Amino acid sequence: MSDLPEQQVVEEPEAQTQVDIEQGDAFGFGDEHVNQVRDHLRSDNKEAIKGLFEDLHYADVADVVQQLKPDDRSNVLKIVGQELEPEVWSELDEDILEEVVDEIGADTVARAIVEMEDDDALAVIEELDEDDQKEVLEALPHGERSVILEGLSFPEDSAGRMMQRDLVTVPAFWSVGETLDYLRSDIDLPENFYEIFVVDPKQQPLGTVPLNQLLRNKRPVRVAKLMEEQLTTIPVETDQEEVAFIFRDRDLVSAPVVDANSRLLGVIHVDDVVDVIDEEHEEDIMRMGGVKQDEFYSSALDAAKSRVVWLVVNLGTAILASLVIGLFSSTIEQLVALAVLMPIVASMGGNAGTQTLTIAVRAIAMKELTPANTLRVVGKEVAVGGVNGVIFAVLVGICTWLWFGDTALAGVIAAAMVVNMVVAGLAGALIPVALDRFGADPAISSSVFLTTVTDVIGFFAFLGLAAIFLL
Amino acid sequence: MSDLPEQQVVEEPEAQTQVDIEQGDAFGFGDEHVNQVRDHLRSDNKEAIKGLFEDLHYADVADVVQQLKPDDRSNVLKIVGQELEPEVWSELDEDILEEVVDEIGADTVARAIVEMEDDDALAVIEELDEDDQKEVLEALPHGERSVILEGLSFPEDSAGRMMQRDLVTVPAFWSVGETLDYLRSDIDLPENFYEIFVVDPKQQPLGTVPLNQLLRNKRPVRVAKLMEEQLTTIPVETDQEEVAFIFRDRDLVSAPVVDANSRLLGVIHVDDVVDVIDEEHEEDIMRMGGVKQDEFYSSALDAAKSRVVWLVVNLGTAILASLVIGLFSSTIEQLVALAVLMPIVASMGGNAGTQTLTIAVRAIAMKELTPANTLRVVGKEVAVGGVNGVIFAVLVGICTWLWFGDTALAGVIAAAMVVNMVVAGLAGALIPVALDRFGADPAISSSVFLTTVTDVIGFFAFLGLAAIFLL
Incomplete structure (x- = not known):
């Protein structure tokens, strides 16, 4: 350790608005480093790359490694792969990590793991695919291997995987x-x-x-x-x-x-x-958002594949909504304005319901929404739906009247709006509560159920009321 | 301090699946405490309430206070309000905090603030409305007041408000x-x-x-x-x-x-x-989710009011989509199946776009999406949109053909699906990048823009192609 302090001060911004930009450069890598590495690669300047990586914080090294294109990454790892700080490994995204392990070999990974803290070592091992995991474990010294195996014996995502075992x-x-x-x-x-x-x-x-x-x-x-x-x-x-x-x-x-x-x-x-x-x-x-995991570093094909399931589910609910519309096709044939206006009712219900859903999912996660107050919360959300339902019924009613000059049509869309927004409040609160009660994660599945409800009810209320009162 | 340890062990679950439930009771309050307090209130047993609150962890006390109905809360505070641990205050939700301060008076709050850590004290003061803030500040001893005022002189949500100033x-x-x-x-x-x-x-x-x-x-x-x-x-x-x-x-x-x-x-x-x-x-x-803040403890009217703005914005985009449909009302009049099918194209685009949006917003927040790789990311998302667009074009085409027995209609909806999902990938990646570039928060405004694009393009592509090829 030298006697001279080697401080790493976040650059002092001259004006407050600059804080973000300047710090964005100081932290979380700059494109600059990536470009430097690329230039050095092109001029085959290995020493410069080594020097650059030595000066960087391990978090920045990880960022640079992730930012590079696969070919460049492979070349850089050939140069500095054996000398990376162990902390770099635990910073890498899963997709990149596997690629890197294949590149530099299990022995190097094993050497890094020996130096890591217990939880970081476990986190890296966990993210490897089965073959790589086996290879790395075999490359570990006996003592370290049994520590890791003991760690792996605790359930995934449990306290046993998070803890440090070295204590006084x-x-x-x-x-x-x-x-x-x-x-x-x-x-x-x-x-x-x-x-x-x-x-x-x-x-x-x-x-x-x-x-x-x-x-x-x-x-x-x-x-x-x-x-x-x-x-x-x-x-x-x-x-x-x-x-x-x-x-x-x-x-x-x-x-x-x-x-x-x-x-x-x-x-x-x-x-x-x-x-x-x-x-x-x-x-x-x-x-x-309907994505399984962060696939920022996956290939387009892998990303497309992993998103298909959610889209299939949504296709199902979209077809269900279409079937409801199909019931009223003769009504629409007689009054095409219905087709023009019907998405408004469905979409407003979906948005109002999502608002309620957001509050309810968060309250369940924070353990604030409990059996004792469920009834009160649902009641409140229905009331909110009612109040906003009336407000938007008036607004949409006026718009419709101005657009089509049809008072009865305006009345029907206003009524459908109130119905759908009250239902949205009810469904937005009850769906996550029910999912939670049945042991499902409210965050993941609530929104499909909700939009199914608000679409179906939205189309049904609007077209149904139209069929009764307008024809 | 006694010599006997007074441990607070999380109850050991018998089976692993029980962990959540059992700990849900041990932590994050139980309804049980709320019910006990209510019973004691009804039997006017003040000593029991005091005893219960003394035994509870301050986080649980805060939970119980929040869970009670306003009248009960007011009565409980009359009994224990002067004796609450200072930490309780910083745990309370903003809406409840104001109510509680009005109930027990600025002097008591000031006494609690003196005992808090710097950042907690500031957090409580910040959340009070202007009048309460003034009163509490005046009730503080001189030294403490100037510390708080100095803290308040730093910008809201800045490092100055988070730091401890007591150090060695x-x-x-x-x-x-x-x-x-x-x-x-x-x-x-x-x-x-x-x-x-x-x-x-x-x-x-x-x-x-x-x-x-x-x-x-x-x-x-x-x-x-x-x-x-x-x-x-x-x-x-x-x-x-x-x-x-x-x-x-x-x-x-x-x-x-x-x-x-x-x-x-x-x-x-x-x-x-x-x-x-x-x-x-x-x-x-x-x-x-289109909600300004967590309004779990707000009144229905306040909640309704705070959600209106977002709904108005969405009404605007819904009307825009309707106007697009309106352009094609004569087309729909001739082929009502278009009205039945059109929400499918729009909805699938919206969902696919949201997936892209989620990845992009997260990557921007993590500073992984940068000017250097924007083009590559956008390209990938367009590719994902293309791949999934073709998959769902085939699926929807088959469904349409089975339903309506119309090959041309099936072809049109398939083509519209590809167009809209490619556009969804493009918009889902570009909109947050553009918002970020212009200094707006991509998380808040991206989804309105996105659904506007996917609705408008979805309806336009489907109905437009239909007008050209089917009539």
Whole structure:
């Protein structure tokens, strides 16, 4: 370590509006680095590429590797692949990771994994396909392999996969002085730790001592006096989404992970939880958009394939809506204005329903929508639908009257609008609640059901009322 | 502190499938507590309510307060309002917070704020309406008030509002021993800290020393030898979304916040960032669903009002689509099957476009979609649209032929499907890129533009081709 500080200061923006742009360059790679690498490749300047990669933060290295075209990536990895920091691996997107592993070989990957933190190592291994996984595991030294295999024995996406297993434990009768002497002795300490755990002889956690308490108290003080005893312990099989929820709900900075006998197995820190929160966030957004996973780096054909299922489902609901329209084809034949106007009713219902759905799905995820208040929430959403239904009935009624000069038609579309928006509020609240009750994820499937309902009811109400009152 | 540990163990599930349910009860309040409070209210058992609230974690207290009906809430606050832990306040939803402040008075709120961490105190103050804010500020002791006012002087949602200002700084020439003596002396230390900062005489940060380094090294070692010098410092006016991005990109656990002269002002820890990530996540989800903010606790009328704007925008696009259909009303009059089938083309385009949009919006947020690869991404999405367009053209063509026995009609809808799905891929990728380039948030406005395009093109292609080839 040099004595001169080597700071990495985010460039100070001259004006506030510049913050985003300037930082966008300072962080999250610049196109600039990608272009530099490309230029160096073209002039076959291997040393320049090595130099550039050495200077970059590992997150930026990962970004550059991802941004390159496959051929360029392959060439760059031939030059620097053996020397990449291990942290680069856990930053790579799944699609790119597999490509890179095939490129540089299982041995190199295994060497990187040995140096990683437990949860990052597991995350990389998990993302490999079966063959690569096997090869990498075989290339690992025995000790490391059994640690990884034990980690893999915990359910996917469980606390066991998130935790660090390297931690510092002391018995309750020790003093601050004894603890300091122990830490300063020649033992194998974790590379970094934020608290020490006080355990009983059965390895069950009694409490944690934040490091600042060890520093501010004098040597004779007993650690048992300093420890925080209100532990929120997490069973090792707890799902990661639940772990994230607990951390947020309790504002935790860290939590011990225990086995079925309450023995301490590891610790999860809030920074490990950030990745899970991001992952869940991405999953939510992707599911709501009808995409299975982020396929930004997949090929067009793979992307097309993975999106087909959702489109087939939607084709089904679209055909269902068409069948409803088909019932009224003779009505439409007599009054073609109905065909012109009918999408308005369906679309407004869909949008109003999506608003309700968004609030309800979020409230279920946050455990704010519960059996005790479901009735109240549904009632409120129906009321919202009613209020906005009337507002848009008036608006659409006036538009229709101005356009077609037909008062009866205006009345029919206004009535259909109220009906469909009330139904949208009802369905928008009830569908996610029902899906949740039956154990399905409300985020993924709610919107198909909802638009099916609002399309079918929208067309049926409008065309049906028209058939009765206009012909 | 008692010597007996008072653990709060998540109930150990018997079978894995039970995890969710059981923990759902253990965390995130149970309806049970709400019901207990209600029963105690009815039997006017004030002591029982006080006892219950004393036993609960502050997050659960906040949940119970939110779950109660307004009248019950008001009565409960009369009983326990003065004794709530300060942390309860920062857990409350904005709508409930204002109600509660009016109920228990500015003095009580001020007393709670004095005890909070800087960022929580600011978060509570921010959420109050202007009058309440004024009252609470006036009720604060002078010193605390100026700290809060200084915090409020930083832009909303900036690093200045997130940071803790209480930190431990030492000069670079100190040894571990001197630092320990300093920490053990009778100085006013922060309640909790995770690292100490090494600063130069101008208060500019030179590096941080993780506490475990102070503990594992002997007294004569100089702190300058132990400090991590690769600091990622954050200018105080940086937007919180950018702060969160930096933390995730760099896997930071903490980062110093500096003013325009690079002087150390405070520190942000990853646990403060979790709240921001959640906030941004909620904002994304809400915006994509066409809702301004989470209005789970708003009245029906307020909710209806806040949703009107989005619905008006959508009414505009729906009418635009209707106008396109109107152009072809004579075509529809001659072949009513067109009216029956036309929503299929529009709806499939909308769904395919939303898939592309989801990938693109996410990639922009993650800074993976950049000027350098825009063309490649757009090209890929058009290809995806083409592939799936052909697949669904065949499917829909067959369905149409089976339904109406009309080969020409089947051909027309198949052609329109290909056109609309290619356009959907193009628009789904280009619209968010364009919005981002012009400084708008792609998450909020993309979907209106997209569905406008897919509806208009869908109807136009289908009805237009029909007018040319079928009549």
